[in-house]
Amino acid sequence: MPEYDIAIRGGLVATSFGAARCDIGIKDGRIAAIAERIGDAAQVIEADGLFVLPGGVDTHCHIEQPEANGTVHEDSFVTASASAFAGGTTSAVCFIPQFKGGGILERFADYKARGAKGMLDHAFHQIIADPTDAVINEEVPKVVAEGVRSLKVFLTYEPLHLNDAEFIKVLLAARRHGCLVTVHCENYDAIGWRTRALLEAGMTAPKYHAWSRPRVVEREATHRAIALAELVDQPIQVFHVSCEEAAEEIARAQARGLKVWGETCPQYVTLTAAHMDRPGFEGAKFMCSPAPRDTAEHARIWEMIRRGTLDVVSSDHCGFSYEGTQGKAQNGRDAVFRDIPNGIPGLAARLPIVFSEGVSKGRIGLEDFVKLTATNPARIMGLYPRKGVIQPGSDADIVLWDAAKKVTITNALMQHAIDYTPYEGLEVTGWPAMTIRRGEVVMRDGKVQAEPGSGRYLPRGPYDLVKPRGITPDGFVAP
Numbered sequence: 001m002p003e004y005d006i007a008i009r010g011g012l013v014a015t016s017f018g019a020a021r022c023d024i025g026i027k028d029g030r031i032a033a034i035a036e037r038i039g040d041a042a043q044v045i046e047a048d049g050l051f052v053l054p055g056g057v058d059t060h061c062h063i064e065q066p067e068a069n070g071t072v073h074e075d076s077f078v079t080a081s082a083s084a085f086a087g088g089t090t091s092a093v094c095f096i097p098q099f100k101g102g103g104i105l106e107r108f109a110d111y112k113a114r115g116a117k118g119m120l121d122h123a124f125h126q127i128i129a130d131p132t133d134a135v136i137n138e139e140v141p142k143v144v145a146e147g148v149r150s151l152k153v154f155l156t157y158e159p160l161h162l163n164d165a166e167f168i169k170v171l172l173a174a175r176r177h178g179c180l181v182t183v184h185c186e187n188y189d190a191i192g193w194r195t196r197a198l199l200e201a202g203m204t205a206p207k208y209h210a211w212s213r214p215r216v217v218e219r220e221a222t223h224r225a226i227a228l229a230e231l232v233d234q235p236i237q238v239f240h241v242s243c244e245e246a247a248e249e250i251a252r253a254q255a256r257g258l259k260v261w262g263e264t265c266p267q268y269v270t271l272t273a274a275h276m277d278r279p280g281f282e283g284a285k286f287m288c289s290p291a292p293r294d295t296a297e298h299a300r301i302w303e304m305i306r307r308g309t310l311d312v313v314s315s316d317h318c319g320f321s322y323e324g325t326q327g328k329a330q331n332g333r334d335a336v337f338r339d340i341p342n343g344i345p346g347l348a349a350r351l352p353i354v355f356s357e358g359v360s361k362g363r364i365g366l367e368d369f370v371k372l373t374a375t376n377p378a379r380i381m382g383l384y385p386r387k388g389v390i391q392p393g394s395d396a397d398i399v400l401w402d403a404a405k406k407v408t409i410t411n412a413l414m415q416h417a418i419d420y421t422p423y424e425g426l427e428v429t430g431w432p433a434m435t436i437r438r439g440e441v442v443m444r445d446g447k448v449q450a451e452p453g454s455g456r457y458l459p460r461g462p463y464d465l466v467k468p469r470g471i472t473p474d475g476f477v478a479p
């Protein structure tokens, strides 16, 4: 009887604390051994010449998410799982919606059932768009008991945004129940004013999306979110930081010892506002919020990554096709920028872009790549060490990585249900050769093979990282 179910032999195994050429033994879906040479296995995978990395953990994915207008993001948990595996990602954290006037519990069962149909291991953030007393006092404790440990708030977007009083309510609830708060930081009123002014001036094309929300609105909201979190003594993660100005706010908070983390996304090191200035409706393909900036800003984001201010790169994967009635053109191809849904797909492209732009181009090291795409997201979301690391006892989520492979990104390679990728034509060096989820080969040479329904829900329990510091500006701790 062989000792292991699978042996991965001879690859360069990388974790966030170093890399070494060794074997990995997998038993019952978990990593059982890491050694220079391990014993017999039922299946041997030769990894000579490949990197052996923890499967990607993408903690910001909008998958099959129902919207207030009755549409549902086009990638189902099945198609998004295929896309994730194609790109070397094995787990994701997705969003349970809440709509104004409605509760959250009523959404939990529906969304959990959707997640159960996919192949990707998954956890949930709970969006809070309407923090009524009933939601905060009665429903939040119930979703926490179901394993949700992060509350997501939007400081902009109709009809999701919270005002400061509502945001404080959510911060307090998170503090009481041991949750992280993740925040979309842009100033709602400033964007509203800008948008109205642009539309009145006839500036309606997709490129004016960027004009409606310049860097300063992101910086202001980031500053405010941090200040209010400091007041309440509640840890937060600032989502999708697009510019140095906002990252500097996070750096200052971190220097003061606050529990504030910053996430960025591949779009903020590859796309620019100029992409939204393509002819006709084409610019809609690149519309996301915050808006992509310019190439000088890409360099600044890399610097903030190198300094550790931004320590997670997620995709912010959003399933809107270019054509059709559910996607970018849902309000017509002549819709003004305000009426075009925000968000771009990126689940499969995330690892290749971060590896290529980061490691292959010498901006970061291999261990940094592992931290940014797997270990740090798992830690910050309370999934570590089950996910995000190759070590005995962890789930055997592994990607074999061909660091030398050159690929031109096409939509077909993304394997999602979306009809385009904003990264079409981007050349990358480094590509996943095989993805293993809990000891099962789910992608080999681009071919995804996994049983729908085999993805596991990852309920999250209490974890130290989100404990308040016990320090408020004047010592007053609100109940």
Ligand code: DUC
Pocket: 062, 184, 287, 288, 289, 290, 316, 318, 342, 343, 344
């Ligand atoms: N921005 C978000 O905040 N969410 C979804 C997509 C986007 O672009």
Ligand code: ZN
Pocket: 183, 184, 239, 240, 289
């Ligand atoms: Zn957001």
Ligand code: ZN
Pocket: 060, 062, 316
């Ligand atoms: Zn998002």
